[in-house]
């Protein structure tokens with residue numbers, strides 16, 4: 110019987126109570142007992158920003174294209190045609206144009222990238238019960254169990270097809286028993302390809318690959334490994350762990366495990382529900398707009414600080430207003446992914462202005478962020494805002510050293526308050542701040 114994604118019902122987590130078992134800690138034990146290998150798929154859009162630019166301007170297709178900012182002078186990404194000349198992400202634009210002088214350079218159109226990223230997320234969410242959004246263009250999908258019905262590999266490939274058909278974006282994928290192997294398989298399959306590493310074939314796939322292909326092996330570790338004559342993953346696998354530890358310290362063990370084809374198959378399924386928020390109940394109900402605005406700035410700065418501490422960007426902002434009679438309103442809007450105070454403050458003020466009923470005394474204000482993705486890229490989504498992010502991070506460092514009380518923007522309120530911090534699971538560790 111032929112199955113295709115088109116003729117399957119659309120799944121949502123809530124429609125499939127049986128899949129909720131996977132949320133329970135016993136699930137993995139259960140599958141191990143049943144000796145079922147997990148099937149973890151990984152998907153990553155090909156030259157994402159360039160692909161979006163091509164949709165907007167199809168004449169760019171097939172050409173060496175670089176997306177980047179003149180001001181910042183760094184390549185965000187480039188088409189595979191430009192990669193042939195050695196151009197890559199994070200390379201200075203000047204160097205990129207030396208390598209590939211005929212490349213077409215386009216500026217980033219950030220709003221579009223968030224929009225397409227969300228579109229792909231929605232398609233995946235409608236087709237699989239368990240998935241994790243790992244960056245703006247990258248997803249892990251748990252297809253364990255599905256293989257009984259459709260064939261995990263077939264399902265993964267059909268999912269790729271439907272994403273490209275609906276959005277116009279090419280996407281590559283990998284499938285294996287562990288997250289890191291699937292991601293490496295995706296990298297090997299790019300562009301516009303798919304690679305399955307069947308259960309039991311993990312070493313066969315990994316061993317011939319160069320050490321730097323392992324996710325997390327940066328330039329420094331690569332050099333350390335090469336200094337002791339380890340060039341391939343097989344070389345690592347055949348080195349006794351204690352020898353490796355002597356050179357690399359703690360990191361040796363997880364590296365060695367990976368070289369044996371062992372890695373996590375856990376999917377972070379509750380990422381969608383995660384949120385961070387700060388709210389403040391005032392000692393005295395308040396109608397003073399400048400006071401309320403300064404409170405919003407302060408709450409936003411604190412929440413944005415927590416966001417950056419966790420290396421995240423948010424894609425959704427909510428402002429909560431509770432009036433003196435306890436009537437409460439919440440207004441929420443999705444935004445382009447960001448971790449920048451000024452962008453978030455502007456959005457929070459905008460939401461407040463749209464929902465505040467002038468003259469009514471306010472008892473509580475709250476600011477909440479959700480829809481997170483990691484800051485995996487150098488924030489070049491925002492072009493020259495990279496410098497701004499670095500500035501905010503520098504201020505964050507001072508906050509870490511001297512406490513948040515000592516640093517606040519002039520516009521923030523200095524008044525005493527009964528602040529109430531409310532963090533969900535994700536941010537519990539920050540409660541002590």
Ligand code: DCP
Pocket residue numbers: 153154155156157158159184185186187198199245246299300485486487488489490
């Ligand atoms: N990005 C960026 N700066 C970087 C790396 C990435 O701005 N240093 C942005 C542009 C990319 C997007 O993030 O299009 C996704 O990053 P990827 O690492 O997935 O790279 P691409 O999707 O561009 O190419 P690939 O086909 O290798 O996935």
Ligand code: MG
Pocket residue numbers: 153154155156157246
């Ligand atoms: Mg990509």
